[in-house]
Amino acid sequence: MAHIKAAITGVGAYVPEYILTNAELSTMVDTTDEWIMTRIGIRERHIIKEENEGSSFVGEKAVRQLLEKTNTDPSEVDLVICATVTPDMQFPATANVISDKVGIKNAFSFDLNAGCSGFLFALETASKFVESGKYKKVVVVGAEKMSSIVDYTDRATCCIFGDGAGAVMLEPTEDEFGIIDSKLQTDGVGRVHLHQVAGGSQKPASHETVDARQHFIYQEGQPVFKWAVSKMADVSVEMMENNNIAPENLTWLVPHQANLRIIEAVARRMGIKKEQVMINIEKYGNTTAATLPLCLHDWEPQLKKGDNIILTTFGAGFTWGAMYLKWGYDPR
Numbered sequence: 001m002a003h004i005k006a007a008i009t010g011v012g013a014y015v016p017e018y019i020l021t022n023a024e025l026s027t028m029v030d031t032t033d034e035w036i037m038t039r040i041g042i043r044e045r046h047i048i049k050e051e052n053e054g055s056s057f058v059g060e061k062a063v064r065q066l067l068e069k070t071n072t073d074p075s076e077v078d079l080v081i082c083a084t085v086t087p088d089m090q091f092p093a094t095a096n097v098i099s100d101k102v103g104i105k106n107a108f109s110f111d112l113n114a115g116c117s118g119f120l121f122a123l124e125t126a127s128k129f130v131e132s133g134k135y136k137k138v139v140v141v142g143a144e145k146m147s148s149i150v151d152y153t154d155r156a157t158c159c160i161f162g163d164g165a166g167a168v169m170l171e172p173t174e175d176e177f178g179i180i181d182s183k184l185q186t187d188g189v190g191r192v193h194l195h196q197v198a199g200g201s202q203k204p205a206s207h208e209t210v211d212a213r214q215h216f217i218y219q220e221g222q223p224v225f226k227w228a229v230s231k232m233a234d235v236s237v238e239m240m241e242n243n244n245i246a247p248e249n250l251t252w253l254v255p256h257q258a259n260l261r262i263i264e265a266v267a268r269r270m271g272i273k274k275e276q277v278m279i280n281i282e283k284y285g286n287t288t289a290a291t292l293p294l295c296l297h298d299w300e301p302q303l304k305k306g307d308n309i310i311l312t313t314f315g316a317g318f319t320w321g322a323m324y325l326k327w328g329y330d331p332r
């Protein structure tokens with residue numbers, strides 16, 4: 001029997017309506033559109049303003065669109081994995097909430113946290129379930145309400161992050177398309193540079209933690225920047241070498257959208273042109289686990305069967321990785 005591979009068979013996405021512009025941010029902290037555009041490359045980001053809504057608000061909409069676009073009845077879905085660092089609640093899993101909201105009742109579902117690499121780690125995990133032959137329709141969704149953990153008095157982080165969600169369907173295939181190779185890695189020494197100090201079991205919420213603003217993102221930008229460039233570039237080059245992909249034969253690089261300068265440096269080290277790179281950081285900012293599926297969603301109309309695509313991410317942990325896949329369908 002031919003080896004079963006996992007292929008992406010559809011993409012859905014959703015970003016909230018409210019747009020936070022650099023102009024508005026400039027009224028909140030000491031910053032300028034010029035600084036944000038030249039240092040990070042973000043013009044605007046979407047923010048969930050709806051009351052009492054968490055990441056499942058955007059995740060639900062992305063998955064709903066995915067089910068519609070792929071003509072999937074919710075009862076057919078076998079598994080839902082939600083990548084997020086901003087779950088609706090500590091428990092139950094946001095994947096459980098999203099499944100309930102969209103009417104997925106015959107699946108099991110769980111969350112996965114790998115910082116900004118969450119979607120890639122979830123895609124890898126999901127692909128193994130599909131390759132086992134037991135699971136036929138697996139939904140991977142990256143959903144974030146980063147605005148719930150952003151300190152809007154800290155100019156070094158508040159310009160970066162946005163809210164949003166993206167989802168893909170993974171299904172088995174025996175042809176040459178689908179996920180072909182991957183390499184994922186973690187190094188916990190990086191945790192000191194990027195984390196949320198309080199709110200976990202080590203330092204539960206208290207008046208003191210709230211007063212000390214410890215429930216927000218803590219990031220030391222420069223070490224994270226350096227690691228991100230070298231790790232994403234190294235692992236992406238490794239994917240190219242292991243699979244004999246010359247730079248001109250790579251159709252698309254889909255990089256995590258954290259900083260335009262990081263993306264450009266990674267592309268340079270891979271020897272590819274900017275035209276081969278999916279970049280939408282300008283309109284969404286860094287949506288953490290949602291950046292990759294938001295790219296795939298925006299580019300889906302121009303993706304063709306057989307396109308050589310490398311996905312790459314870097315995030316808190318540190319976590320990083322790359323995945324090589326051949327796109328499985330022409331524009332519908």
Ligand code: UT7
Pocket residue numbers: 030031032035036039040116155156157159220221222224225228257258259262286288314315316
């Ligand atoms: O997605 C997870 C992974 N995360 C990343 O990949 C993020 C990686 N890091 C970065 O993207 C960049 O390091 C940042 C965008 C976070 C910061 O950019 P930078 O070029 O590394 O700036 P910096 O932290 O070295 O700060 C340079 C200066 C400082 O001023 P002084 O000390 O030189 O006077 C900052 O206070 O820029 C200042 N600054 C700002 N100025 C205007 C920092 N943020 C701002 C701002 N507006 N928003």
